[in-house]
Amino acid sequence: MKKRRVVASRGVRWWRAVARLSLLDLRWRVGLQIGVDAACLSLGLGAAYLARFGQSPVADVEFWVIAFLAACLLYFTGTALHLYLGRYRFGGFDEVLALTCSVGLTTVGIVIVEATIGRHGPLPLGVLPLAGAVGLVGMFGVRYLWRLAEQRSRRRHRPDTEPIIVFGTGEGADRVLASMLHTPDSPYLPVALLDDDPRTWNLALGGVRVRGGRDAIATVAAQTGARTLLVAIPSADGTLLREITMVAEDAGLTVKVLPRVVDLIDGRVDVRDIRDLDLSDLLGRCQIQTDVSSVAGYLTGKRVLVTGAGGSIGSELCRQIHRYHPGKLIMLDRDESALRAVQLSIHGQPIADDEAVVLCDIRDVQAVDMLFEQHRPQVVFHAAALKHLPLLERFPGESVKTNVWGTLAILDAAVSVGVERFVNISTDKAANPTSVLGYSKRITERLTAHVAQHARGVLVSVRFGNVLGSQGSVLRVFASQLAAGGPLTVTHPDVTRYFMTVEEAVELVIQAGALGGNGDILVLDMGQPVRIADVARRLATRAPRPVEVVYTGLSAGEKLHEELFDDDEHDIRRHHPLISYVSAPPVERRHILDLDPWGAPESTRAALRVLARCEDLDRQPRLAAVIPAQPRPDNAPTAVANER
DSSP states (O other), rough: HHHHHHHHHHHHHHHHHHHHHHHHHHHHHHHHHHHHHHHHHHHHHHHHHHHHHHOTTTTTTHHHHHHHHHHHHHHHHHHTTTEEEETOTTTTTHHHHHHHHHHHHHHHHHHHHHHHHHHSSSSOOHHHHHHHHHHHHHHHHHHHHHHHHHHHHHHOTTTTTTEEEEEEHHHHHHHHHHHHHOOOSSSSSEEEOOOSSSSGTTTEETEEEESSSSGGGGHHHHHHHOOOEEETTOOHHHHHHHHHHHHHHHHEEEEEOOHHHHHHHTTOOOGGOEOOOHHHHHOOOOOOOOOOHHHHHHHSSSSSEEEETTSSHHHHHHHHHHHTSSSSEEEEEOOOHHHHHHHHHHHHOOTTTTTTTTETTTTOHHHHHHHHHOOSSSSSEEEEOOOOOOHHHHHHHHIIIIIIIHHHHHHHHHTTTOOOOEEOOOOOGGOOOOSHHHHHHHHHHHHHHHTTTTTSEEEEEEOOOTTTTTTTTHHHHHHHHHHOOOOOEEEEEEEEEEEEOOOOOHHHHHHHHOOOTTEEEEEEEOOSEEEEHHHHHHHHHHSSSOOOOOEOOOOOOOOSSSSOOOOOOOOOOOSSTTTEEOOOOOHHHHHHOOOTTTTTTHHHHHHHHHHHHHHOGGSSSSHHHHHOHHHHHHHHOOOOOOHH
């Protein structure tokens, strides 16, 4: 016990010593600050005296009395405004405001004293405001020089920092420059600014000068020795980043970026937020403005079902829908591992008896019907589908069973329980389709439009392109190939694709569910298409060892350039700047049921093509004539089984 008391006593003495040192330091700084301000105010009075009388005030005793009185008044007013109590940072904007008020009150006090003394006072009343203004300018000047010297000393005494070129002169650049210059342990030292706007080329921020546009990247890098370029434009899109990155990498620079605009608005951007450029930045960084009130209106408190919940789109749908506090979120998938993973990502722990996690195959019509009767969902997001294009070309019957008949089963079950909103997830391959995947997804768009004609709720389809990092995505393929040492395989040197991050795509899908009209197809704005060969080359240059890019040729059904709209569709944007509205000609149920997935692959592909492309199938030969009749399994959907 005695030992503990001794240790505690030592701790108290240590804290007291620290407090005394801090108090001495504060008193020293406050005393210096008062002395500097009093000297500046006295100089202002002297300058006013000299301007009025044309002679030095040194021998005038009454002048020194007024100067002493002014210093006392400045001390008292400054203390009352907490100017000399260590509340404000020396040279900060808050201190400048308090200083202005203090000098103003001091000047008024001197004027009152002068008026009391009478006309024989040392200074005329009209000169005193000028004296206060001159003194205030002197105080500002001292603070500016202090801040400038402090800033330069920080830059000079950090030899271990990495020189960096900053591209951009907007608010993002201003904030990150201040952070780099004022953070003692900042790993970066800005040595030059660049901007494509010629009007900024004479600008300097924090003592760092703008030295040209993107054409000057290589020259400035050679002159400054910088090996890193920071794109300080949080709102920069993929096109701008690709162009700047190409120039910077040719100059041997590593490119880094800032966080997004939402972080900039909240004021959280500093040197610690500077990060490496990733592929999602190069492929697009569009900001989505979601009408939260409309989304919450149809999701909050509702029973929501997501099919394909274990996939990349379905799992992100579940995570984002969960934020809007649905009454119940039912997650359906046939992959048990994927279901467990999405449950963990939402709840943080596995829940063994969670009735909202459903293991089910949408091909099983009876199981789907029982599921909908049990949970009676009010909102359905249908994301379950087979989407591997080359495999579906080989096995087109599987696309019929899952993509077409599975969608029909989900649609029928949803309508039978009176669903309020139904969102069918489609793909850009459904526009002018040339593949089995495109045919099947175009058929689901037409099928949704057909069922919507007789449904009480709102049924829509949402069409968008490739999703970054999704299962089967080209980026995942490239990552696997890089891990194996290459080569990177690209189908064609000129092949292009639309890309969007999964978070952006799902946010727009949820928004589209609130904005779509019955039977509509909503097409998400995917930005500009990206050349896959450029992506492959950029990844190859970043690999730790040389990696070759090999061209394999387009596979069957694959397009050189994807499209978002059919030839007869027009880009109409009614409510949201990133969502277009088109319509699909309905396809009747009997044509869907004529499909036979057990026939020859060539015949199945031909039937899908006819069903996807023809608007008036009554003028076409019966699909049964296209596909030779084959024995059907007992569980195949029939007109009777699917009628409600």
